[in-house]
Amino acid sequence: MKAINPLTGELIKEYQADTPSETAAKLEKAERAFQDWKTLSYAERAGYLLKVSDVLESKKRELATLMAREMGKPLRAGMGEISKCALVCRYYAENAGKFLQKDAISTDASESYVTFQPLGVILAVMPWNFPFWQTFRFLAPGLMAGNAAVLKHASNVPGCALATEEILREAGIPEYVFQTLLISSNEVEEIIKNPIIKAVTLTGSTDAGMKVAGQAASLLKKAVLELGGSDPYLIFEDADIELAATKCAESRLINAGQSCIAAKRFIVLEGAAESFISRFKEKMAAQQPGDPLDEKTSMGPMATVKLRDELHEQVQKSIEAGAECILGGTVEPGPHAFYPPTILTNVKKGMPAYDEELFGPVASVIVVKDEEDALRVANDTTFGLGSAIFTSDQERAVRIAERGIDAGCCFVNDYVRSIPELPFGGVKQSGYGRELGIYGIREFVNIKTVYRA
The missing domain is CATH 3.40.309.10 (Aldehyde Dehydrogenase; Chain A, domain 2)
Structure with missing residues (x-):
C-alpha cells in the first residue's frame, strides 16, 4: 500500500499489507477482546472515550499534517476535523448510557422491557475524504455500545488508518478492541464471510455499497451504508x-x-x-x-x-x-x-x-x-x-x-453537515441506516425484549 502526496505526486511511504493469516489472527483477537469489553459498564467505557478525546486534541496538528500529506486536506480544516472527532467521543461518552438504558413497556407481564445489547465485532469500511471523522463517527457509538471493531480504510490513507489505532491504544483502550486491517478492497468479502464479523458499516460509493450490501445480506448480516450524493x-x-x-x-x-x-x-x-x-x-x-x-x-x-x-x-x-x-x-x-x-x-x-x-x-x-x-x-x-x-x-x-x-x-438557510447530535444518512442510492445521535448508536445493538410473567 502506497501513500502518495497529492500536492507533489511523490511517494510518502509504502506499507506492507496484512497477509490472510495476519488478518485472521486480528479477527480472533478482536473476538476475544469483545468478550471482555462488553462486560464493562457505560461509565467505564466512557472513561476510555474521554481519554481518546484528550489524545485527539493533543495530537491535532500532527494528525492534520498527516491528512494534508496523504489526501490534501488543508491544515486548518484537518485540525477542525480532529476537534470534531474529539467532540463525538465526548458526546457518546456522556450520552450512551441514556440512549441505551432499559426501556420499560407496559404489558400484561409483571415486568416487560427492551434492553440494548452489543452485537460483537463490526467491520468498518471507510473512505479517504474525512479519514478520521468518518471512522470516529462510527467508532465512538460502536465502542460505547460495547462492540469491538476492525477497520478497512481507503488504500491511499494507510497512515491515517494506523494512527487511529495508535490513538486508541495511547488512550488505554484495551488491546484489540479496535484494530486496523491493511487489506485491499477485494479482500473485504472474505472478511464479511468470517463468522466473527457480526455486521458491517460502509461509507463510500454507491457501487461499493451495493457490493458490500449484497455480500452482507447473503449472510444475513446487518449493514449500514452511507453512499454518494448529488x-x-x-x-x-x-x-x-x-x-x-x-x-x-x-x-x-x-x-x-x-x-x-x-x-x-x-x-x-x-x-x-x-x-x-x-x-x-x-x-x-x-x-x-x-x-x-x-x-x-x-x-x-x-x-x-x-x-x-x-x-x-x-x-x-x-x-x-x-x-x-x-x-x-x-x-x-x-x-x-x-x-x-x-x-x-x-x-x-x-x-x-x-x-x-x-x-x-x-x-x-x-x-x-x-x-x-x-x-x-x-x-x-x-x-x-x-x-x-x-x-x-x-x-x-x-x-x-x-x-x-x-x-x-x-x-x-445553511449548508448540510453531520454533527454528533443529529442522525445522518440517506435514502434511494445514497444508502440506508443512520449514523450519529440516538439512532446511530442503536444500529449495531440487539434490541432485545425481556418479558417476565
Missing part, C-alpha cells in the same frame, strides 16, 4: 442572496468538493438567478487551491490525479452537451491534483453535471421557473443524502424540508 440546494426569489451565495460556495468547496454532502446542484428560481449566479461566482473564484500545509490555504488539491482527471472528463462531457463553463474548468500541468473552483450553467438532464455525482469543486447551476419545477429537479436524481433551502418564507421552508425533498436531511 445534493440539491434550492435558492428562492426571497432568499438572502449574500447568505445563500456564501453558504453555497462554502459547501461546494469543503474538502475541495470531495464530500458526499457537499452542495452539488444549485437549483435557482428565475427571479433570483442573475443576482445569485453573480455573487456565487465571486465567492467561488475567491477560493483557489494551494499548499495544504500552508495555514492560509482554505482549499487543497484533490486526493489523487486519477480522481481529478475523472472529474475533468465529466466537466468536458457536460460542456460538449451544451453546458456553459463560467468559471474554472481547466487543468494546470504538473504532478499535482489541483482542480479549480468551477461553475457550469445551462445544465440539463442527460449531462454528467445533471445526472452524476461530481466529486470535486464543480457546481452545477440549474435555473427553474417556479417551486414545482424546483422540486421536480431536486428529486430527479438517484441519490437522496442531503439538501438545503434558502428562503425567507419559513412556512414554505418547513413544508419543503419535511415533505418536499427526498433526502436524509434538509437544512434551511
Whole structure:
C-alpha cells in the first residue's frame, strides 16, 4: 500500500499489507477482546472515550499534517476535523448510557422491557475524504455500545488508518478492541464471510455499497451504508442572496468538493438567478487551491490525479452537451491534483453535471421557473443524502424540508453537515441506516425484549 502526496505526486511511504493469516489472527483477537469489553459498564467505557478525546486534541496538528500529506486536506480544516472527532467521543461518552438504558413497556407481564445489547465485532469500511471523522463517527457509538471493531480504510490513507489505532491504544483502550486491517478492497468479502464479523458499516460509493450490501445480506448480516450524493440546494426569489451565495460556495468547496454532502446542484428560481449566479461566482473564484500545509490555504488539491482527471472528463462531457463553463474548468500541468473552483450553467438532464455525482469543486447551476419545477429537479436524481433551502418564507421552508425533498436531511438557510447530535444518512442510492445521535448508536445493538410473567 502506497501513500502518495497529492500536492507533489511523490511517494510518502509504502506499507506492507496484512497477509490472510495476519488478518485472521486480528479477527480472533478482536473476538476475544469483545468478550471482555462488553462486560464493562457505560461509565467505564466512557472513561476510555474521554481519554481518546484528550489524545485527539493533543495530537491535532500532527494528525492534520498527516491528512494534508496523504489526501490534501488543508491544515486548518484537518485540525477542525480532529476537534470534531474529539467532540463525538465526548458526546457518546456522556450520552450512551441514556440512549441505551432499559426501556420499560407496559404489558400484561409483571415486568416487560427492551434492553440494548452489543452485537460483537463490526467491520468498518471507510473512505479517504474525512479519514478520521468518518471512522470516529462510527467508532465512538460502536465502542460505547460495547462492540469491538476492525477497520478497512481507503488504500491511499494507510497512515491515517494506523494512527487511529495508535490513538486508541495511547488512550488505554484495551488491546484489540479496535484494530486496523491493511487489506485491499477485494479482500473485504472474505472478511464479511468470517463468522466473527457480526455486521458491517460502509461509507463510500454507491457501487461499493451495493457490493458490500449484497455480500452482507447473503449472510444475513446487518449493514449500514452511507453512499454518494448529488445534493440539491434550492435558492428562492426571497432568499438572502449574500447568505445563500456564501453558504453555497462554502459547501461546494469543503474538502475541495470531495464530500458526499457537499452542495452539488444549485437549483435557482428565475427571479433570483442573475443576482445569485453573480455573487456565487465571486465567492467561488475567491477560493483557489494551494499548499495544504500552508495555514492560509482554505482549499487543497484533490486526493489523487486519477480522481481529478475523472472529474475533468465529466466537466468536458457536460460542456460538449451544451453546458456553459463560467468559471474554472481547466487543468494546470504538473504532478499535482489541483482542480479549480468551477461553475457550469445551462445544465440539463442527460449531462454528467445533471445526472452524476461530481466529486470535486464543480457546481452545477440549474435555473427553474417556479417551486414545482424546483422540486421536480431536486428529486430527479438517484441519490437522496442531503439538501438545503434558502428562503425567507419559513412556512414554505418547513413544508419543503419535511415533505418536499427526498433526502436524509434538509437544512434551511445553511449548508448540510453531520454533527454528533443529529442522525445522518440517506435514502434511494445514497444508502440506508443512520449514523450519529440516538439512532446511530442503536444500529449495531440487539434490541432485545425481556418479558417476565
